Amino acid sequence: xxxxxxxxxxxxxxxxxxxxxxxxxxxxxxxxxxxxxxxxxxxxxxxxxxxxxxxxxxxxxxxxxxxxxxxxxxxxxxxxxxxxxxxxxxxxxxxxxxxxxxxxxxxxxxxxxxxxxxxxxxxxxxxxxxxxxxxxxxxxxxxxxxxxxxxxxxxxxxxxxxxxxxxxxxxxxxxxxxxxxxxxxxxxxxxxxxxxxxxxxxxxxxxxxxxxxxxxxxxxxxxxxxxxxxxxxxxxxxxxxxxxxxxxxxxxxxxxxxxxxxxxxxxxxxxxxxxxxxxxxxxxxxxxxxxxxxxxxxxxxxxxxxxxxxxxxxxxxxxxxxxxxxxxxxxxxxxxxxxxxxxxxxxxxxxxxxxxxxxxxxxxxxxxxxxxxxxxxxxxxxxxxxxxx
Amino acid sequence: xxxxxxxxxxxxxxxxxxxxxxxxxxxxxxxxxxxxxxxxxxxxxxxxxxxxxxxxxxxxxxxxxxxxxxxxxxxxxxxxxxxxxxxxxxxxxxxxxxxxxxxxxxxxx
Numbered sequence: 001x002x003x004x005x006x007x008x009x010x011x012x013x014x015x016x017x018x019x020x021x022x023x024x025x026x027x028x029x030x031x032x033x034x035x036x037x038x039x040x041x042x043x044x045x046x047x048x049x050x051x052x053x054x055x056x057x058x059x060x061x062x063x064x065x066x067x068x069x070x071x072x073x074x075x076x077x078x079x080x081x082x083x084x085x086x087x088x089x090x091x092x093x094x095x096x097x098x099x100x101x102x103x104x105x106x107x108x109x110x111x112x113x114x115x116x117x118x119x120x121x122x123x124x125x126x127x128x129x130x131x132x133x134x135x136x137x138x139x140x141x142x143x144x145x146x147x148x149x150x151x152x153x154x155x156x157x158x159x160x161x162x163x164x165x166x167x168x169x170x171x172x173x174x175x176x177x178x179x180x181x182x183x184x185x186x187x188x189x190x191x192x193x194x195x196x197x198x199x200x201x202x203x204x205x206x207x208x209x210x211x212x213x214x215x216x217x218x219x220x221x222x223x224x225x226x227x228x229x230x231x232x233x234x235x236x237x238x239x240x241x242x243x244x245x246x247x248x249x250x251x252x253x254x255x256x257x258x259x260x261x262x263x264x265x266x267x268x269x270x271x272x273x274x275x276x277x278x279x280x281x282x283x284x285x286x287x288x289x290x291x292x293x294x295x296x297x298x299x300x301x302x303x304x305x306x307x308x309x310x311x312x313x314x315x316x317x318x319x320x321x322x323x324x325x326x327x328x329x330x331x332x333x334x335x336x337x338x339x340x341x342x343x344x345x346x347x348x349x350x351x352x353x354x355x356x357x358x359x360x361x362x363x364x365x366x367x368x369x370x371x372x373x374x375x376x377x378x379x380x381x382x383x384x385x386x387x388x389x
Numbered sequence: 390x391x392x393x394x395x396x397x398x399x400x401x402x403x404x405x406x407x408x409x410x411x412x413x414x415x416x417x418x419x420x421x422x423x424x425x426x427x428x429x430x431x432x433x434x435x436x437x438x439x440x441x442x443x444x445x446x447x448x449x450x451x452x453x454x455x456x457x458x459x460x461x462x463x464x465x466x467x468x469x470x471x472x473x474x475x476x477x478x479x480x481x482x483x484x485x486x487x488x489x490x491x492x493x494x495x496x497x498x
């Protein structure tokens with residue numbers, strides 16, 4: 001059914017189609033309407049799930065983990081400070097190998113207080129052991145809700161999954177979205193079956209302590225499982241295309257990079273604007289391209305290096321800054337290039353912090369600066385004379 | 390009260406048996422029998438839970454609340470048994486047993 005809905009509502013429909021057993025959440029802008037919609041679906045009988053209103057985000061994820069430990073399919077959603085409040089529990093879910101699916105509405109972090117979108121909340125938590133996906137539109141948010149469970153619950157992966165959506169720009173804007181039938185969703189997504197649960201027939205210890213030497217091995221296994229997710233994501237997207245007729249592009253998207261000289265690397269909603277500028281520049285004869293990173297973990301290092309091989313200059317545009325160094329996406333991209341032995345000129349463009357607008361003109365300026373030998377680290381809209389160095 | 394009980398359910402390698410595990414022997418998940426990978430903590434105990442099997446109805450409420458996961462089901466009777474290598478003697482099981490089947494016996498009496 002094609003309908004005109006917000007990004008949050010689209011995601012809620014995706015979760016409804018995944019038939020979670022337990023949903024636990026605490027409201028926070030701009031995530032709130034996701035759980036409002038799910039709550040309404042539960043009360044209207046359109047979704048048979050236990051909806052638990054908890055007293056904090058720490059409890060929201062703890063509840064999802066506890067429910068997952070009974071073998072239930074679980075969902076929670078949060079944003080910004082809420083995600084940070086969950087930080088302790090993020091490790092519990094990942095280390096315990098509980099395949100919780102969470103939507104995070106990307107929002108700036110305090111202080112100064114601000115409710116608008118940047119990606120510093122989730123980028124600061126890359127090391128927590130969660131798969132991190134960044135979507136670009138409402139349809140993708142819905143579709144990836146189903147893909148998320150399929151990947152997270154796969155016995156080769158068993159790793160929690162964070163679906164990131166840019167706050168307001170994606171969560172609160174309306175688009176035409178195709179809501180698939182339940183029958184198709186059921187064909188794509190099998191039931192969750194696991195031994196990782198309280199079992200009354202064969203009671204086991206859950207979430208136990210492990211001393212130093214064996215603990216190290218558990219962490220090694222966790223790392224292996226996250227890497228295996230790359231293959232499982234590809235399989236899931238192939239199957240998704242067969243069932244629903246929509247094909248996604250895997251860990252990254254290569255938009256007109258094959259013969260590109262200048263490429264901007266993006267994450268999330270700003271990709272649409274960059275894609276449009278790439279088309280304009282191509283009409284003007286500039287060999288511009290866009291490389292969109294969809295998954296920050298597991299990190300697509302080989303895919304990124306392959307696409308950027310032979311490119312003259314790369315600009316990494318991101319809504320994140322690791323104070324005292326550079327943007328974290330930039331660090332990761334440079335690492336991928338270095339591992340592949342590529343010496344491509346790269347520079348970093350920090351934009352959109354606290355929800356600041358990123359304009360078409362600024363994207364054109366980035367491409368222009370790639371053609372000259374510009375600064376390594378740039379903040380969009382900050383004049384050159386304002387830098388200390 | 391001391392030592393191991395009911396060795397027959399212990400078919401997997403345990404740290405308490407001095408076995409060094411390979412990466413492949415590490416489970417993917419964190420649901421396993423108590424003490425699979427931890428050192429014993431029985432020495433923490435100043436009281437020991439003892440189950441009266443005539444009263445126990447095997448409801449496993451104690452299992453759900455045991456922080457060490459050291460309650461298991463006796464395959465023959467369906468009633469509970471306790472892995473004393475990993476019981477730290479906290480007494481939660483005795484407190485919440487609805488049948489009053491578990492009593493805490495003080496040490497050194």
